Every structure is written in structure tokens, then in C-alpha cells.
Amino acid sequence: MTGRSELEAVAASRDSWDTAEGWARQGDAKQVGALGRLLAEQYEAAAKAVRGLDSRLGHLMRVLALTPGRPFVEQLLVLHRESRERPEGMRPRLLASLIAEGQPLRDAAYVLSDEATRSGDELRVCLYHELLLRGENADELHRLAGTAFIVPEWHRLAWLPDRLAGMEYGGEFPGRSYRGAVGVGYPGMASRQWVDAAARRAAARYPVHESTPAHLVEAIGGPPSVGGWGGYEARVFTSRERIDPVDLPGVLAGLPMDCVAGLDELSRFEAGPCPLDEVWQTLFATASAGGMYTSGVHGAYGRLSAWRSIAGLVGAKRDAGAAEVERLAAASTWFRFEAGTEWFHNEINDYGIAAVAPGGRRIAVLAATDTD
Numbered sequence: 001m002t003g004r005s006e007l008e009a010v011a012a013s014r015d016s017w018d019t020a021e022g023w024a025r026q027g028d029a030k031q032v033g034a035l036g037r038l039l040a041e042q043y044e045a046a047a048k049a050v051r052g053l054d055s056r057l058g059h060l061m062r063v064l065a066l067t068p069g070r071p072f073v074e075q076l077l078v079l080h081r082e083s084r085e086r087p088e089g090m091r092p093r094l095l096a097s098l099i100a101e102g103q104p105l106r107d108a109a110y111v112l113s114d115e116a117t118r119s120g121d122e123l124r125v126c127l128y129h130e131l132l133l134r135g136e137n138a139d140e141l142h143r144l145a146g147t148a149f150i151v152p153e154w155h156r157l158a159w160l161p162d163r164l165a166g167m168e169y170g171g172e173f174p175g176r177s178y179r180g181a182v183g184v185g186y187p188g189m190a191s192r193q194w195v196d197a198a199a200r201r202a203a204a205r206y207p208v209h210e211s212t213p214a215h216l217v218e219a220i221g222g223p224p225s226v227g228g229w230g231g232y233e234a235r236v237f238t239s240r241e242r243i244d245p246v247d248l249p250g251v252l253a254g255l256p257m258d259c260v261a262g263l264d265e266l267s268r269f270e271a272g273p274c275p276l277d278e279v280w281q282t283l284f285a286t287a288s289a290g291g292m293y294t295s296g297v298h299g300a301y302g303r304l305s306a307w308r309s310i311a312g313l314v315g316a317k318r319d320a321g322a323a324e325v326e327r328l329a330a331a332s333t334w335f336r337f338e339a340g341t342e343w344f345h346n347e348i349n350d351y352g353i354a355a356v357a358p359g360g361r362r363i364a365v366l367a368a369t370d371t372d
Contacts, residue, residue: 002031007038061090063178066102073099073107077116080123096126097298100134101176105144112145124149125157129300133171138162157300160307161322167280167329173299174289184289186349187281189336191272195249197265203250208237208363210256219312220366222305223286228294230345230372233259234312235365242360245333251363252337252354259343259352259367268340271352279334279353283309291370292348313355313364331358345371 002010010019016035023031064076076095083090099108108131110116112124128151131141142149151158172184212235218225220234235257243251249271253260263269287309288302289295296302311320314328337352344350349370356363 002034004038007035010035011038011042057090059178061095062098062176065095065098066176066178068103068107070107070110073103073110077111081120092120092123093126093298093301094295096123096130096300097173098176099127100130100299101173105131105136105140109141109144112141112149114146121152121155125151125155126298126300129157129160129303130298132162132164133168133299133303134173135164135169157304159322160304165322165326167277167326168284168303170277171281171284171299172289184285186285186351187278189270189272189338190274190278192270192336192338193249193272195253195269195271199247199250200253200265200269201250203247203254206239206241206243206247206251208239208251208255210235211238212236215318216312216364219308220364221368222309222312223283223302224291224366224368226301226305227286227288227290227296229286229291229349229368229370231343232366232368233257233343234367236315237363237365239361239363243356243363245356245360248333248335248354248356248363249337252335252352252365253339255363255365257365257367259369260339260341261343262341263339269337270339271335271337271354274334274336274353276329276334278336279355280306280310282351282353286368309366310355313353313366315357315362315364328357329355332356333360343367344369347371 010016013019020032020035023035061076061079064072064079076099080090080095099111108127111127116124128141128149132138151162174184175182216236217234220236221232223229224232235255237255239251249269252271253263253269260269283306284302287297287305288299290297297305307322307325310329311325314325314332316325316328320328333356335354335356337354338344338346338350339352340346344367350368352365352367354363354365
């Protein structure tokens with residue numbers, strides 16, 4: 001049996017594959033197994049070292065991004081450009097969010113400028129939307145950036161408007177330091193009413209049938225999906241007759257959905273009208289900040305996910321632009337709901353959102369729970 005030092009020499013050799021195959025042909029399973037165990041040990045040690053480097057490098061990038069001043073931005077961009085491998089702490093979405101949080105406008109806008117064109121489209125486009133979300137003016141950003149900055153037409157974020165819609169104001173962002181962070185809050189229900197047994201029985205006169213295209217499940221459920229929440233349910237229903245808004249909470253309680261399965265007349269079900277900006281803020285926080293054990297997709301892609309979810313909830317066509325989605329969203333009636341069911345758990349963050357189209361016959365629902 002080959003000793004450990006000899007096995008280490010074989011493992012380090014360019015001929016290790018040939019050696020292992022030779023042992024196998026000779027029927028020496030123990031030698032092949034011993035070499036495999038040695039390589040597994042080395043792999044585990046190397047992976048541990050890489051995780052440590054990932055953490056330290058991510059911290060260093062965080063320090064550069066959050067320390068105000070052009071020299072720190074310049075050094076961050078140099079490091080970003082020269083790093084072929086991008087560990088978690090160096091990914092463009094996160095770096096853009098950190099720069100937008102930590103840098104004065106002029107120094108953040110430097111990343112968009114002619115001098116920083118080698119930073120890459122992903123970092124620059126994400127930063128552009130991070131700054132828009134924080135209330136910066138698009139014209140001013142382009143003025144500071146100069147002629148070099150455009151959002152490429154092929155980029156996913158090119159669909160987003162370069163002006164904030166009315167519903168987008170008031171979005172929350174995490175507060176981060178070199179070694180810590182304060183997360184965002186999720187808006188509670190603006191108004192709520194207990195949906196009693198009588199209201200649920202009255203709503204039973206509205207038979208509904210499901211009409212959920214697969215692509216709408218993906219769009220509507222985007223925020224909890226990309227945010228790493230514990231679970232979600234996205235469904236669309238159609239009623240044969242117009243649903244009176246007074247009866248809507250009772251209809252929601254009786255929908256054939258997993259999130260309200262098992263409700264009886266004594267179970268808690270609360271619902272109420274919800275302003276559109278509260279809907280957007282909830283969806284944006286879900287996607288951008290993530291769940292209890294995740295960090296989400298940050299501001300730029302959180303914005304896109306929230307818009308796509310609203311587009312699905314209001315039934316916008318696949319090729320609809322942001323202006324059309326906003327128009328449909330403003331024309332829809334929005335509700336929030338909560339339920340005392342096993343699906344919701346009612347432990348961390350749970351919510352239900354319903355959009356009722358003009359005419360009162362189409363209902364789209366997103367239910368999400370941060371408990372798995």
C-alpha cells in the first residue's frame with residue numbers, strides 16, 4: 001500500500017489520472033480509494049480557504065464602496081476590473097447598491113462616466129437604477145456621466161423607465177456599515193377588516209374559475225422567488241359576473257388556493273383595500289432585500305421584479321411598456337389579506353396581494369410566506 005507522502009506526490013502529478021487508471025486495471029481498489037480520500041481532503045481544505053478569501057475580499061470591496069470619496073471609488077473599480085473571478089462580495093448588483101448608498105452623487109456618477117467605461121455594463125446599469133430609486137434625476141446623472149453612458153437596448157433593465165413612477169417613491173433600502181447591516185421593513189396592511197362567516201357565505205354566490213397562464217406564475221411570483229422567500233402562490237381567477245367590491249374580501253377567503261385552504265367560519269381572515277404604492281413597496285422589498293436568510297437581488301433588479309409582478313397582476317400584455325403597466329395598475333383595485341392558515345405560518349413575514357381588474361371580473365393573487 002502506497003504511503004501518504006507517495007499518494008500526495010501522485011495527487012500533485014500531471015500523471016495522476018494515468019496512475020489511478022493503472023491501479024484500477026490491476027484490481028487495486030484500495031489504492032484508488034486512498035487517492036480519492038486524499039483528494040477529497042485537499043478539496044475540502046481548498047474550498048475552506050476560498051470561502052475565507054471570498055469573505056475577506058468581499059469585506060474589502062465593501063470598505064471601498066462605503067467610504068465616501070473618489071479615490072475609494074477609483075480603487076474599487078480597478079479591483080473590480082482586474083478580478084477575473086467574482087466572489088459574492090464583488091458581484092455588480094451588490095457593488096452598485098453599496099456605491100449608491102455610500103458615495104456622494106458626483107463620486108457615484110463617476111462610475112457611469114467616460115473615464116470608467118471599462119467598469120462593465122452590468123455594474124453601471126445597476127448603479128444607474130440604484131441612483132434613480134434613491135431619487136436622483138436621470139438628466140443630472142447623464143450630465144455628470146457624459147456621453148459614454150447609455151443603457152444598452154439588449155439589457156434586461158432597459159425595459160425600466162428612467163423616471164420613477166408615482167408608486168415607486170418611498171421604497172426602503174438596507175443601511176449598511178463595514179461589518180453590519182440594518183434590514184428593511186415590510187409595509188403592514190393599511191386597513192383591515194375581519195371577514196366573518198356571513199361575508200364568506202354571501203361571497204359564495206360568485207363562482208370563479210382559474211385562468212392562470214404559466215408565464216404569469218413566473219412574473220407574478222418573481223419577487224418572492226428571486227428574493228429567496230420560503231414559498232409563494234400566484235394565481236389568476238375569473239368570475240362570470242362582476243364582483244361587488246363589498247363582497248371582494250369574502251371572495252378572496254373562498255378562492256381555491258393553498259394559502260387559504262382549511263379556513264373555516266371561525267378562522268382568522270382579514271382583508272382590506274390597499275394603495276398601489278404600498279403594493280409596489282412590498283414587492284420591491286421582497287425582491288430587493290430578500291427573505292430572512294437571503295440578501296435579495298438588490299435595488300436595480302428588485303425594481304424590475306416588482307414591475308414585472310405588477311404587470312402580471314394587472315394582466316398586461318407581454319410586450320407592454322412601463323407606461324401601459326402603470327396605467328393598468330392605477331385603474332385596478334388592490335387588496336391585501338392575511339389568514340390564520342398553516343400555509344401562511346404567521347411567524348415572520350407573510351402577505352397576500354390581490355388585484356381586481358376594472359369591471360370586477362378578473363382577480364390576480366400573490367401570496368407569499370418567508371417561512372419554509
